[in-house]
Amino acid sequence: MKRILLVGAGHAHLVVLRALKRTPLYGARVSVVSPYPKQIYSGMLPGLIAGHYTLDEVQVDVAALAERAYADFVQGRVVALDPERRRARLDAGGELAYDYVSLNAGSLVDVSTPGSEQALPIKPFENFVRELRSPRRIALAGAGAAGAEMAMALRHAGAQVTLYSDKPTLPPALARRVVSALRRRGVDFRPGMAVSEIDPGPVVLTGSARQEFDRVILTTGARALPWLARAGLAADERGFVLVHRTLQSVSHPEILAAGDCATLRDAPHPKSGVYSVRHGEVLERNLRLLAQAQPLVEYQPQPRALLLLSCGGRYAIAQWGGWTAEGRWVWWWKNRIDRGWMRSFSR
Ligand SMILES: Cc1cc2nc3c(=O)[nH]c(=O)nc-3n(C[C@H](O)[C@H](O)[C@H](O)COP(=O)(O)OP(=O)(O)OC[C@H]3O[C@@H](n4cnc5c(N)ncnc54)[C@H](O)[C@@H]3O)c2cc1C
Known part of the structure; x- marks a missing residue:
């Protein structure tokens, strides 16, 4: 009996567990190790902060899902992986042995700005939600899709919000809509202003300018x-695991990786939950094939992914390739997709 260890309960592993619940994986013992038995879904986090959802509505019960998928749930954080001994070490001190390991443990935010320890990183989400409390004056460093969404959600919840952006990260058509939404909602958007340092206070330094806030949030890359x-x-050059299209590590075939923590060597793509879900579909098939010692199938990269970005109130922006749109109807569409995703794990 092969031992398959799933590290992290990211989008791809949730897809795997959901499939195992319907069709068990014979010939292998599956374990999932993740720090939180209930974890927050990123797509609904801005809605939680804006007050559209309760905490319960945005959490996936990973432990319960694992049980229904005939997998063991181990609560813990992996702190080291030893590919030679095929073991993962946990923060509590124990080790988990495996024959195959699949990594879907996500990513952290960049903390290279001096004084980042004065700020609250948006990841892990569970820590962010616990530590945020209700600050009045908030600065966010990093204006990608997540930074903009979070800025508008916090503004909707009543905070004064300043959003610093060192460089444009969104495609022009989407960026135009996002900037206009930020301005309409009263977010103090500062494009081209990199946070150079964060001092105790916390005080944000941008070149020679200083401004004090109650909270600085990192939504950096x-x-x-x-x-x-x-x-x-x-x-790759940033430390993400390089994988083949089978999602196997290019150096260690018994190790698979999916979602943010992996980079496809032949076809690198942006890091987002949508891609991780697609990885999950291939991963599920490949874990079954590995258990039967069969050749693996390959992930076919999709050229574009649907992006739905909420704007604080029940209003959102959509992007699909070169097409963009916005309105209350986009929010209802997003809400429907997100609620459907959550429901699929509880049935
Ligand atoms: C505010 C915000 C909103 C976003 N909205 C969207 C969106 O609408 N659509 C979209 O596509 N993307 C969105 N993203 C991006 C998205 O969150 C990430 O790209 C996505 O979560 C990555 O998914 P993943 O499957 O790689 O891992 P994640 O979903 O991040 O999951 C990682 C898992 O690993 C666990 N883990 C972490 N460390 C360890 C460890 N040491 N040991 C064991 N387990 C560990 C975590 O607890 C978690 O279970 C958003 C990001 C943010 C910040």
């Missing part, structure tokens, strides 16, 4: 989990 970058696997 994705950074690899440090223990993964240290595991000795082939990695």
Whole structure:
């Protein structure tokens, strides 16, 4: 009996567990290790902050899902991976042995700005929600889709919000709609202003200018989990695990990786939950094939992904390739997709 270890309960592993609940995986013992038995879904996090959802509505009960998928749930955080001994070490001290391991542990935010320890990173979400409380004056560093969404959600909840952006990260047509939405909602958007340092206070420094806030939130780009970058696997220049289209590590075929923590060597694509879900569909098939010692199938990268970005109130912006749209109807569409995703794990 092969031992398959799923590290992290990211989107791809949720897809795997949902499939195992319907059709069990014979010939292998599956375990899932993740820090939170109930975890927050990123797509609904801005809606939680804006007050559209309760905490219960945005959490996936991973432990219950694992049980229904005939998998063992281990609550813990992996702090080291030893590919030679095929073991993962946990923060509590124990080790988990595996024959195959699948990594879907997401990413962290970039904390390279000096004084980042004065700020609250948006990831892990569970820590962010616990620590946020109700600050009045908030600064966000990083205006990608997540930073803009969070800025508008916090503004909707009544805070004064300043959003710093060092460089444009969104495609022009989408950026125009997002900037206009930020301005309409009264977010103090500062394009081209990089946060150079964060001092105690917290005080944000942008060049020679200083401004004090009650909270500084980091919504900066994705950074690899440090223990993964240290595991000795082939990695890209940022430390994300390089994988073939089968999602196998290019250096260690018994290790698979999906979602934000992986980079497809042949076809790198942006890091977002939508891609992780697609990885999950291939991962599920490949874990079954591995258990039967069969050749694996390949992920076919999709050229574009649907982006739905909520704007604080029940209003959202959509982007699909070069097409963009916005309105209350987009929010209802997003709400329907997000609620459907959540429901699919509880049935
Ligand atoms: C505010 C916000 C809104 C977003 N909205 C969207 C959206 O609408 N659509 C979209 O496509 N993307 C969205 N994203 C991006 C998206 O969150 C990430 O790209 C996505 O979550 C990555 O998914 P994943 O499957 O790689 O891992 P994640 O979903 O991040 O899950 C990682 C899992 O690994 C676990 N884990 C972490 N460390 C360890 C460890 N050491 N050991 C064991 N387990 C661990 C975590 O607890 C979690 O279970 C948003 C991001 C933010 C910040």
